Amino acid sequence: xxxxxxxxxxxxxxxxxxxxxxxxxxxxxxxxxxxxxxxxxxxxxxxxxxxxxxxxxxxxxxxxxxxxxxxxxxxxxxxxxxxxxxxxxxxxxxxxxxxxxxxxxxxxxxxxxxxxxxxxxxxxxxxxxxxxxxxxxxxxxxxxxxxxxxxxxxxxxxxxxxxxxxxxxxxxxxxxxxxxxxxxxxxxxxxxxxxxxxxxxxxxxxxxxxxxxxxxxxxxxxxxxxxxxxxxxxxxxxxxxxxxxxxxxxxxxxxxxxxxxxxxxxxxxxxxxxxxxxxxxxxxxxxxxxxxxxxxxxxxxxxxxxxxxxxxxxxxxxxxxxxxxxxxxxxxxxxxxxxxxxxxxxxxxxxxxxxxxxxxxxxxxxxxxxxxxxxxxxxxxxxxxxxxxxxxxxxxxxxxxxxxx
Numbered sequence: 001x002x003x004x005x006x007x008x009x010x011x012x013x014x015x016x017x018x019x020x021x022x023x024x025x026x027x028x029x030x031x032x033x034x035x036x037x038x039x040x041x042x043x044x045x046x047x048x049x050x051x052x053x054x055x056x057x058x059x060x061x062x063x064x065x066x067x068x069x070x071x072x073x074x075x076x077x078x079x080x081x082x083x084x085x086x087x088x089x090x091x092x093x094x095x096x097x098x099x100x101x102x103x104x105x106x107x108x109x110x111x112x113x114x115x116x117x118x119x120x121x122x123x124x125x126x127x128x129x130x131x132x133x134x135x136x137x138x139x140x141x142x143x144x145x146x147x148x149x150x151x152x153x154x155x156x157x158x159x160x161x162x163x164x165x166x167x168x169x170x171x172x173x174x175x176x177x178x179x180x181x182x183x184x185x186x187x188x189x190x191x192x193x194x195x196x197x198x199x200x201x202x203x204x205x206x207x208x209x210x211x212x213x214x215x216x217x218x219x220x221x222x223x224x225x226x227x228x229x230x231x232x233x234x235x236x237x238x239x240x241x242x243x244x245x246x247x248x249x250x251x252x253x254x255x256x257x258x259x260x261x262x263x264x265x266x267x268x269x270x271x272x273x274x275x276x277x278x279x280x281x282x283x284x285x286x287x288x289x290x291x292x293x294x295x296x297x298x299x300x301x302x303x304x305x306x307x308x309x310x311x312x313x314x315x316x317x318x319x320x321x322x323x324x325x326x327x328x329x330x331x332x333x334x335x336x337x338x339x340x341x342x343x344x345x346x347x348x349x350x351x352x353x354x355x356x357x358x359x360x361x362x363x364x365x366x367x368x369x370x371x372x373x374x375x376x377x378x379x380x381x382x383x384x385x386x387x388x389x390x391x392x393x394x395x396x397x398x399x400x401x402x403x404x405x
Contacts, residue, residue, distance in 0.1 A: 066285050072248065161191070161242050194238060198233075204258060329342075
């Protein structure tokens with residue numbers, strides 16, 4: 001029982017750390033991600049209480065669950081009218097950021113370091129996406145306009161899915177010797193379209209279910225079960241379960257827009273009956289996910305060569321983010337006031353961590369070090385995010401003092 005007792009004590013400490021980290025963020029606007037990652041690193045590679053290698057086989061399951069609950073909450077926070085008006089800027093930012101970063105990393109690895117082209121493309125697509133699991137919770141708690149929240153939330157969600165679909169398509173192409181260069185992009189289009197249609201339909205159907213469940217208990221647990229089934233089913237059909245869940249959240253979060261169409265007489269109290277419980281679940285899973293991510297980090301590959309490679313990857317990500325932000329602002333000049341925030345929201349996280357384990361597991365030669373490199377970039381990019389948020393908050397505070405005096 002001693003081990004069980006210690007495990008419960010440790011779980012309680014992690015939850016408390018997440019709670020106080022959340023309060024710290026609300027007061028300072030500095031993300032708590034680094035603190036949670038640091039706790040995981042202490043529990044894993046530093047103290048040896050948990051072996052990083054023993055956790056790798058769970059990465060896909062833990063990561064998918066965290067992404068699922070975060071995207072559902074993110075979907076409920078989106079307003080349909082503003083989403084339609086901001087989708088163009090979000091899609092442009094995502095395409096530019098993902099494509100430029102992927103090509104930049106691929107070019108460096110292939111032409112400078114001499115990697116095989118398929119290896120460079122794989123690592124480029126893995127590191128090409130921002131992290132919805134990090135961006136959405138942070139951006140939703142910042143005091144910024146709804147428009148910029150929607151742009152960055154949708155961009156990160158689309159970016160995650162783009163990376164997942166493209167990486168899996170590239171692995172399949174390498175394994176079967178696919179010669180069609182357009183095959184990965186066809187897979188992306190098919191995945192997105194399938195997910196959007198099915199997610200939208202499930203959301204509408206579920207509104208009718210919630211109408212029938214009005215006033216009854218366990219509506220949230222029933223909804224959570226439906227989300228899990230949809231996530232898995234859409235994946236089996238070749239679509240993106242993540243985007244499907246985002247669509248369900250979007251429909252439920254904008255239920256007032258569909259009640260007349262579905263002949264629902266009284267407004268659904270989705271916000272009161274579901275949102276509260278889901279926010280609690282999201283906090284719990286998000287906290288444990290980042291601690292888990294820290295526990296998976298390994299110091300075995302640490303060295304000058306490894307750190308230099310991770311740093312170069314990060315510099316490419318930063319450079320491409322700056323370029324794509326400037327292009328997006330030229331097309332959508334109304335985004336200019338938030339240009340620093342747009343540039344800053346480039347952390348890597350959940351999707352990249354999960355994807356990094358896939359190539360080696362699929363037997364793709366030369367990809368054994370992808371996990372170490374990816375985790376190095378994840379930690380560096382989140383340190384940069386934290387530092388950027390700190391200096392941004394400090395700069396605004398100094399500016400406020402100057403105005404007052």
